Amino acid sequence: MSRGPASQDPELLRRLLRAKDRMDAASHEPWPVERLARVSAVSEAHFARSFKQAFGIPPHRYLLTRRIERATALLRDTDLAITEIAFQTGWESLGTFGRTFRDVTGESPSAVRARARATAHGLGRMPACIVSAAHRPDLTTAVSEKRRRVPGDTNTPAAKEIR
Amino acid sequence: MSQGVEVVGLYVRDQDEALAFYVEKLGFRVHTDVRNGDYRWLTVQHPEQPSFQLGLFTPGPPVLDAETAQTLRAMVAKGAMPPLVLNVDDCRAAYDRLRAVGVEFTQEPVERYGNVDAGFRDPSGNGWKMIQAQRRSH
Numbered sequence: 001m002s003r004g005p006a007s008q009d010p011e012l013l014r015r016l017l018r019a020k021d022r023m024d025a026a027s028h029e030p031w032p033v034e035r036l037a038r039v040s041a042v043s044e045a046h047f048a049r050s051f052k053q054a055f056g057i058p059p060h061r062y063l064l065t066r067r068i069e070r071a072t073a074l075l076r077d078t079d080l081a082i083t084e085i086a087f088q089t090g091w092e093s094l095g096t097f098g099r100t101f102r103d104v105t106g107e108s109p110s111a112v113r114a115r116a117r118a119t120a121h122g123l124g125r126m127p128a129c130i131v132s133a134a135h136r137p138d139l140t141t142a143v144s145e146k147r148r149r150v151p152g153d154t155n156t157p158a159a160k161e162i163r
Numbered sequence: 164m165s166q167g168v169e170v171v172g173l174y175v176r177d178q179d180e181a182l183a184f185y186v187e188k189l190g191f192r193v194h195t196d197v198r199n200g201d202y203r204w205l206t207v208q209h210p211e212q213p214s215f216q217l218g219l220f221t222p223g224p225p226v227l228d229a230e231t232a233q234t235l236r237a238m239v240a241k242g243a244m245p246p247l248v249l250n251v252d253d254c255r256a257a258y259d260r261l262r263a264v265g266v267e268f269t270q271e272p273v274e275r276y277g278n279v280d281a282g283f284r285d286p287s288g289n290g291w292k293m294i295q296a297q298r299r300s301h
Contacts, residue, residue, distance in 0.1 A: 008237060010176060010233075010236040010237050010239070010240035011240070013237055013240035013241045013288075014176075014240040014241075014287070014288050016241065017240065017241050017242045017284075017288055018267075020242070021242075021269040021284070024269065024270070025269060025270055025271075054241050055241065
């Protein structure tokens with residue numbers, strides 16, 4: 001069975017890209033599969049599998065990386081309270097936000113804020129969209145899977161978590 | 164200028180479609196459009212940039228084998244090609260104008276670090292950033 005990068009129809013890929021773009025543009029919004037499938041004009045049954053095959057990550061996990069990325073930018077660039085950042089980036093509870101954030105980045109939101117402020121300079125020369133893509137968390141395993149892998153350890157350094 | 168970069172090419176899924184997009188929607192001009200058998204050398208130019216051509220090429224024979232061409236079509240369609248940047252004087256005005264003619268925007272104009280940028284894709288999936296650079300006061 002051919003499952004290489006070239007095995008998917010480019011017309012389908014172009015429509016899947018549209019769903020990815022829509023999540024990028026509004027990652028704070030809820031993106032249930034039926035909504036994404038509608039954007040891509042494919043059946044719900046095929047959407048998640050096709051998306052993962054195309055982009056190497058399930059759609060809901062992709063959304064999670066985008067939310068963490070936005071939250072990181074807001075922590076770095078604004079003085080918004082962490083509760084407000086959690087709310088603005090699409091989480092319904094502060095607890096889920098903090099836990100997911102630590103699982104993905106290896107640090108707490110407040111630690112990331114402190115460190116980003118201490119080290120951020122010179123980014124203004126690169127288009128911000130590219131800066132943010134360069135800083136995107138590389139989430140290739142499920143968050144729950146990571147949690148199982150390092151039981152009880154939520155302070156694992158970021159370098160170990162982000163490959 | 165006699166030395167420097169003259170042509171940079173994009174892969175597109177259909178040259179007629181790309182031509183219509185870059186010329187009729189974005190306002191580029193055709194620089195060269197010549198055929199040799201199945202091969203079509205097509206380049207367009209920004210009206211304010213006479214020394215640079217943007218090539219609009221389809222991956223395929225005789226340059227590439229069918230499997231390589233298919234891989235490249237897939238890469239373009241999933242937005243995996245490198246970033247492209249278009250400078251504009253007024254990002255919000257350009258956004259309104261291009262959106263009205265049906266350009267697929269991926270990001271509305273946003274101001275950051277004093278610049279205003281928006282994002283759009285060509286019909287094939289190539290992603291552009293449209294940037295209005297901060298006006299320098301000196």
